[in-house]
Amino acid sequence: MKQFMDKDFLLSTQSAKDLYHNYAAKMPIVDYHCHINPQEIYEDRKFDTITQVWLGGDHYKWRQMRSNGVEEKYITGDATDREKFQKWAETMPKLIGNPLYHWSHLELQRYFGYTGYLNGDTAEEVWNLCNEKLHQDSMSVRNLIRQSNVTVICTTDDPADTLEWHQKIAADSTFEVKVLPAWRPDKAMNVEKPDFAVYIEKLSAASNMEIKDFASLKAALKNRMEFFASQGCCVSDHALEYVMYVPADDAELDAIFAKSVSGKAVTKEEELKYKTAFMLFVAKEYNRMGWIMQLHYGCKRDNNAYMFEQLGPDTGFDCINNYAPSAQMADYLNALSATDEIPKTIIYSLNPNDNASIGTILGCFQSQYPGKIQQGSAWWFNDHKTGMTDQMTSLANLGCLGNFIGMLTDSRSFLSYTRHEYFRRILCELVGGWVDNGEYPDDQKALKEIIEGISYNNAMNYFGF
Numbered sequence: 322m323k324q325f326m327d328k329d330f331l332l333s334t335q336s337a338k339d340l341y342h343n344y345a346a347k348m349p350i351v352d353y354h355c356h357i358n359p360q361e362i363y364e365d366r367k368f369d370t371i372t373q374v375w376l377g378g379d380h381y382k383w384r385q386m387r388s389n390g391v392e393e394k395y396i397t398g399d400a401t402d403r404e405k406f407q408k409w410a411e412t413m414p415k416l417i418g419n420p421l422y423h424w425s426h427l428e429l430q431r432y433f434g435y436t437g438y439l440n441g442d443t444a445e446e447v448w449n450l451c452n453e454k455l456h457q458d459s460m461s462v463r464n465l466i467r468q469s470n471v472t473v474i475c476t477t478d479d480p481a482d483t484l485e486w487h488q489k490i491a492a493d494s495t496f497e498v499k500v501l502p503a504w505r506p507d508k509a510m511n512v513e514k515p516d517f518a519v520y521i522e523k524l525s526a527a528s529n530m531e532i533k534d535f536a537s538l539k540a541a542l543k544n545r546m547e548f549f550a551s552q553g554c555c556v557s558d559h560a561l562e563y564v565m566y567v568p569a570d571d572a573e574l575d576a577i578f579a580k581s582v583s584g585k586a587v588t589k590e591e592e593l594k595y596k597t598a599f600m601l602f603v604a605k606e607y608n609r610m611g612w613i614m615q616l617h618y619g620c621k622r623d624n625n626a627y628m629f630e631q632l633g634p635d636t637g638f639d640c641i642n643n644y645a646p647s648a649q650m651a652d653y654l655n656a657l658s659a660t661d662e663i664p665k666t667i668i669y670s671l672n673p674n675d676n677a678s679i680g681t682i683l684g685c686f687q688s689q690y691p692g693k694i695q696q697g698s699a700w701w702f703n704d705h706k707t708g709m710t711d712q713m714t715s716l717a718n719l720g721c722l723g724n725f726i727g728m729l730t731d732s733r734s735f736l737s738y739t740r741h742e743y744f745r746r747i748l749c750e751l752v753g754g755w756v757d758n759g760e761y762p763d764d765q766k767a768l769k770e771i772i773e774g775i776s777y778n779n780a781m782n783y784f785g786f
Contacts, residue, residue, distance in 0.1 A: 325438065326426055331706070331746040336763070337753030340772050345745035348777040350471045350738055353784055354503065354558060354615060354729040359476050359486035361735075362500055363493070365463045371451035372402035375428075376409060378733045380637035381421055386412050387637070397632055403448065410444035420705040420743070427739035432465070462735050466498055469738035473786045475503040475556050480545040481520075481527040484552050491553070499786065504549050504557040504612070509542060510599045513592040518582040535574040535595075539602055546606060555784060557607055559600070561618040563645040564668075566652035569594035597653070604657050607664035613784060614664045617700065619645045619671035641671050641702060647678035654686050654694075665690065665783065667726070669697035676712055680719030692724030692783065700731065704740065709747045723771045726780040745776050 323329070332338045368374050376382055383396050386408060394400050395408040416422040429435040433451050437443060454460055459468070466474070478484065490500045508520045525532045528541035567590065577591045587595070607614045621642040623629045628638055650668070657663040663686055668679050683694045696716050699708040716722050728744035730737050749772060755761045756768070
């Protein structure tokens with residue numbers, strides 16, 4: 322029996338162990354997509370309790386606590402931090418096979434030196450240990466980033482954002498980690514939302530331009546892109562139900578825009594026409610500016626109407642959307658290819674059934690740069706051992722795994738960098754298995770380049786940080 326989460330956790334062969342310890346474990350981290358707050362980085366926040374770090378905004382954990390019958394009072398309600406932590410600790414033993422069990426214990430080991438296991442009985446011990454450690458200067462936000470060996474962070478930022486905190490971080494010579502904004506224009510795209518008109522007014526003020534039709538919207542977005550670029554932005558991100566391709570002419574787009582800002586509901590067809598035009602426009606701008614386009618799709622959001630009314634979005638009530646037609650993704654990229662305006666693009670689907678279709682789409686549009694069109698790492702409901710293994714196996718089968726840009730954190734927690742360790746261990750187990758099975762030679766020069774590339778180097782080269 323192996324020891325619980327020892328130094329060879331998830332590594333079953335000597336080849337896997339060698340690849341991880343000799344190569345992957347030594348590489349820094351580039352966090353090219355996350356949801357952490359740049360203000361907390363600038364202010365170098367220190368947390369009072371482990372609950373603030375672990376449960377403050379982690380809907381992964383909230384879902385599992387609900388699955389364990391925990392009252393909402395102890396999840397997002399007014400219970401004390403200690404009470405909430407106790408409920409999470411009591412949930413932990415039930416999470417056998419769940420990545421949260423592994424992530425939580427990796428964080429306890431790496432940041433707090435705790436090598437036991439968390440449950441209701443050990444909760445008091447862990448609570449006291451973690452809180453005492455969190456009060457030390459070494460556990461401030463900036464020092465957590467430093468000890469995680471992070472070199473670059475890209476946050477998630479709205480086009481109307483002032484980027485005040487990014488500017489302050491950039492001007493602070495005492496912090497050596499690069500913190501860059503990333504462009505997330507979902508609110509300008511979501512023409513079907515009831516608050517679309519309010520957002521357009523906000524974007525108009527931010528760009529100092531009157532937005533009265535689709536053409537002026539595009540002008541305002543270009544204005545804000547230039548501002549983001551001046552602050553170091555080179556990455557975009559889009560949250561989509563699916564990548565659509567329903568073309569429309571300018572007159573139709575203006576009519577749809579006017580209908581929405583006047584407060585009238587648009588039809589589904591109108592929504593898809595507007596979003597198609599929007600996504601074609603921004604992609605061409607990204608190509609012109611040398612930005613990377615990330616497409617996250619396949620999520621059906623806010624499914625529990627009762628809880629959404631109480632808590633709002635991003636609170637743990639999303640699921641996999643089983644409808645994401647690969648033909649429309651191909652049509653979308655093909656429309657961009659007609660004028661040779663496909664930017665570097667990373668495609669993520671929340672539905673693991675899309676792995677193979679994405680793998681085949683990649684090969685249709687590769688050009689000019691190794692791995693120009695990427696399949697993103699196993700995302701959200703797939704970032705567990707099975708999901709990561711399946712995604713990388715599919716990519717290896719249908720694409721070029723050696724050019725893969727690897728893991729992203731996609732988290733709101735400053736302790737989540739252990740997810741990169743988790744990913745790298747799974748990567749090395751997969752590749753090591755191929756070596757031991759005679760499917761790839763024990764060529765250490767090539768293996769070193771592959772493992773270090775997927776762990777860090779490929780992403781740094783791809784984004785040009």
